[in-house]
Amino acid sequence: MASEPELPKKALQDLMQLASRMAELHKQLESKGVFVGERDLLECDNCTLMEDVMMDGHLVTYFRPAALADFHLPLQGQAPADLGLHFEKLEENHFACPVCGKRIKLDPEASLDNWGTADE
Ligand SMILES: [Zn+2]
Numbered sequence: 001m002a003s004e005p006e007l008p009k010k011a012l013q014d015l016m017q018l019a020s021r022m023a024e025l026h027k028q029l030e031s032k033g034v035f036v037g038e039r040d041l042l043e044c045d046n047c048t049l050m051e052d053v054m055m056d057g058h059l060v061t062y063f064r065p066a067a068l069a070d071f072h073l074p075l076q077g078q079a080p081a082d083l084g085l086h087f088e089k090l091e092e093n094h095f096a097c098p099v100c101g102k103r104i105k106l107d108p109e110a111s112l113d114n115w116g117t118a119d120e
Contacts, residue, residue: 035059040106042087044097049085061085061098 026036034057035041043050048064060082087095093106 029057033058039093039108042095042104042106044087044100044102044104046102047097047100049083049087049097049099051087058082059086061087 026038029036035051035053037053041051041053043064049061050064052060052062054060062080062083065080085098087104088098090096090103093108095104095106096102097104
């Protein structure tokens, strides 16, 4: 068996190229309305506009259906029609609701802790 070769410069360069290509792809996907999962989905607690991701990865927005308003549950079955609205990114982790203008702050630290748990 041959000894393990060191990672050659060429491989590192390939890796760097791949990383920048992936960043490009991310941008392209985002510009086509695909949610690349770099942040939590947004929801406005003022007017209930919320983001959701469709099966094909497209980011959509709609008002939280009244039946789900009291329970922060994921939608089952068919989602309401996409309103085509987008939360405006103001700065890192700060967004503005396109309907009522409310500022929403995402806490990137809390996102994983809150995953799938209910607030009591
Ligand atoms: Zn709003």
